[in-house]
Amino acid sequence: MVIDPVLLRTFLAVADSGGFSEAARRLGLGQSTVSQHVRRLESLLGRELFVRDTHRVALTGDGEVMTGFARDLLERQDRAIRYFARPEPRGRVRLGVCEDLVLSRLPELLRRFRRGHPLIDLELTVELSGVLHERLAEGKLDLIFAKRGPDEGGLPVWTDTLSWAGAPGLCLDPAEPVPLVVYPEPSITRARALETLRRNGFRWRVACTCTHLNGLRAALLAGLGVGLFATSMVPPGLAAPPTHLPDPGEVVFGLAGRRPLTHGPIAALSDLIRSHPWAARPEPVH
Incomplete structure (x- = not known):
């Protein structure tokens, strides 16, 4: 009826x-x-x-x-x-964000997005940048914000320097291979760390591998070796190692999507990411 x-x-x-x-x-x-x-x-x-x-x-x-x-x-x-x-954009976005953002920028970004767009729902995936690019290509994500490898496209948003980091007071024996604490493949910072050491004649060994940032931080704080991070995203408690290591250069964080970044709720999220003051210190999470 x-x-x-x-x-x-x-x-x-x-x-x-x-x-x-x-x-x-x-x-x-x-x-x-x-x-x-x-x-x-x-x-x-x-x-x-x-x-x-x-x-x-x-x-x-x-x-x-x-x-x-x-x-x-x-x-x-x-x-x-x-x-x-209501005129606000609505819908669902499958967003992929790289691991580096979890402990620093992600809470602030999500808080700003929720305040500005309460009717857009998020399906959030946190993974290695290389994995996110693969999932985007497979159609499993709508939008990713991640580090860009040499072969990945997308829109550059923010460039940061890369820094070595380890436990405070960590001493590296120059006669021994550099112990690395890294993500597994495909990891852009892992590849950059190996390439930088190889290009500058350093020997290395992978002392610890972990898929998640909290695990890397724990291994580094325990003194297992050194890791490589975007400078503004070095996990809390870590410091630059006293031993001189070669300059790993810069890394670019970019946006990529399967559909144009001007499309509906994807546009709202991509606009917020592009307008975010990435160079500023992240707001504290309460």
Whole structure:
């Protein structure tokens, strides 16, 4: 059964005003139209909603019950109309963010996004940059914000220097291979660390591999070796090693999407990422 909301509004107007003439006046309809609407509703329900005589119009028992249903149905419809009439972008974005952002920039970014776009839902994936580029190519993500490798495209957003980091007071024996604490492949910072050491004639060994940033930080704080990070994202508690290591250069963080970055909710998120003051220190997370 499908009930036309017009019939419900007419029914409530008669119930609230106590008569067909007053309901017609309130609705701006002819009295015959109001009577027709009520008869159609009664026919749909198979119930008499009003007792009519020459002196009065009164609700039947079924009519009393129907007023509650009618108000509820119309209120639900009105809420749906108001929701979809709001001008804010809405929808869902499958966002991929690289591990480096988790302990520093991600909470601030998500907080700003939620304040500005409360109707857009996020499906968040945190992974290595190389993995995110693969998942984007497979159609499993809509938008990624990650480090760019030499073969990855996308829109450059922010460039940062790279820095070696380890436990405070860590001493490296120059006669021994440099112990590395790194992500597994495919990792852009891992590849850069190996390339930098190889190009400058350093020997190395992979002392610890971990897929997550918190694990890398724990291994580094334990003194297992040195790692390579974007300078503004060095995990808390780590410091530059006293032994001179070669300059690893810079890294570019960029946006990439399967659809144009001007498309709907993807545009709202990509615009926020591009306008974010990445060079500033991140706000503390409370």
